[in-house]
Amino acid sequence: MSTNAVDRPQLSAQLPEPSAQLSESPLEVAGSAALPDPVSPPIDVYFGRQPLLDREGLLRAYETPPRVVDRRERAEREAEAQARAKDVAAGLPPQPGAAATALVAAFAAPAVRASLAGHAAWLDVTREMLFADDLLQVPADRVIFELPTDIGADAELIARLVALHRRRYRFALDNVSNAGESLARLLPYVEAIKIDIHEISPAVLPKFASVMKSAGKLLVAMGVDTKADYERAFGIGFDRFQGYFFARANGGSRRASAPRQALLNLLQLLAAEPTVAQLETELKLNPVLVMHLMRLANSGSMNIGRKVTTLREAINATGTNRIARWTQLLLYADGRKLPAEDDALLQLVATRARFMEIAVKRLTDAHLEDEDGAFLVGVFSFVEAVFGGSIESTLDILTLAKPVRMAIVGREGALGRLLELSEAFERGDWAGVDALCAQLAPLDAATVAGIYLTAAEWAGTADRSGEAQGLERLED
Incomplete structure (x- = not known):
């Protein structure tokens, strides 16, 4: 190092x-404080x-x-x-x-x-x-x-x-x-x-x-x-x-993470609306995931008032939606036990996904399916970097909804334009940001910048208070 x-x-x-x-x-959307x-x-x-x-x-x-x-x-x-x-x-x-x-x-x-x-x-x-x-x-x-x-x-x-x-x-x-x-x-x-x-x-x-x-x-x-x-x-x-x-696909010195296939299997199960018993059985095959889920369930953000001691309690306390999002982000974690804030891809993915989730709620013509799919579009817009091959084949495995899939593959719909907006902001392409904001009322460049700051802070928040707020670093 x-x-x-x-x-x-x-x-x-x-x-x-x-x-x-x-x-x-x-x-609050514009930054970490007023x-x-x-x-x-x-x-x-x-x-x-x-x-x-x-x-x-x-x-x-x-x-x-x-x-x-x-x-x-x-x-x-x-x-x-x-x-x-x-x-x-x-x-x-x-x-x-x-x-x-x-x-x-x-x-x-x-x-x-x-x-x-x-x-x-x-x-x-x-x-x-x-x-x-x-x-x-x-x-x-x-x-x-x-x-x-x-x-x-x-x-x-x-x-x-x-x-x-x-x-x-x-x-x-x-x-x-x-x-x-x-x-x-x-x-x-x-x-x-x-x-x-x-x-x-x-x-x-x-x-x-x-x-x-x-x-x-x-x-x-x-x-x-x-x-x-x-x-x-x-x-x-x-x-x-x-x-x-x-x-990018096979970019830089990226190393494969050992539990990635297990994470894919878990995501496929989560997409099928499993029972608690089915989810418990799948998680028991992956001790690393169990460890992280127990930590997540016992973090201060759950506010359940007592310590969770069993896997079933952890599943019930956390909920399948939170488990799914946590699992989606873990797909991108480097396989070298890196602290989350030093993992460039994980930071970029989490920031983009959170940006999409906040920004879609500001759109005048956003639909419920857009709000539900915004985080997914941000997360899975990077799947090529992890799996290589065609993005279409990987998205097939993940069985994503059509609006999500079309936003990622073809940049279609409001979610597709928001994805392009995130990419333009990441590049510092201010002309591109302005042009896309003109199509995404009432967003403007200053609002987008504020939302991106909020998303970046969320992605990089360090747990220094002793009260865990979420995703633990991966340990193989």
Whole structure:
């Protein structure tokens, strides 16, 4: 397991119980707590979330690409720009603009931190943001600031980096594609170099990466979306991998989980509305599942007022719907006894499923079958990553309802569009998010971002209170 200094030490965590009560409050849907009062001037800020994995396939951080929507009047924006230009002409340090200040404040919000499952965030910053005093609101151990290659390398900027470094802030140089003068001057002040593996010639990339490694820098490969991308970057010696290769069939270093067939058998039985006796018989064939079910039944979220001591009591206390959702998520657990918060695929699956479940309730024209199927669409949209082969054949085994199946295979209906919306948000495709929201009234991009924060927090909630709230880590 990597212990590189760029990674913050991780805490053990568990996924919360999958069928916890849904929040209906708009404020609760938007984040882990009530949203702050609207900022003045009116500027909307929200963040995507893209995973960074290490060489062992463990989730180590999230990049949080920001989107800033400045809704101020044009005259107000122009007046701000003119004031900044006068400061520069007078030799004064320009004050950070309202948009930069709003971005820093939004990133420091508890809801954003809660959505990261205890991991550090990698945040793109501008020169203007670096000089904002509000930047110090962000805990240094929670963030790595990504510097664009065109940020400049003058004495003023270097002095600011040194000052922030004294406060233990860390930096990465983003999207590096050549060894220019700016890179040479900034290199001593950054811990990591991010390289888009598709932007540098395959003949040049190994040598370029070797030079950066010899300088003691952590190398991050961007654009790693296929197994071939991952294997090429891994062979060159990259330390981190940003992309969704792990969510594809046979992606990355994924290892098969031993009880997966047992989980499939259990799901098939659950779909047939079994009796308690039938369910008890199937579960007894799988001691690992029994162990986890007993823990789930005795968690604080069940509120039954006494300790469950038998398997039949555990089944009755938990209910078949909760058992089914718990089993669906366990399908994606890596077979290496990973803590839930370090399992990139499990986090992505749980977040998408929860996002679908919350978002569908906001739709004007949603039907009951959509609400019932939303979580399933999110969960089983990733089955190729686990089983390989065609997605159709795997869905046949799971005997899913037609609307669920068509949403996954053909992106049809409201659930299909919601699935596309989740995918667009995960990629940080803001234009795609806006276009899909136009078809999914009354959702808009800001609401979607809030729901995604809530879903991400739910998926990564750590059990640090001693009162278990759901899914235990898998133990073979």
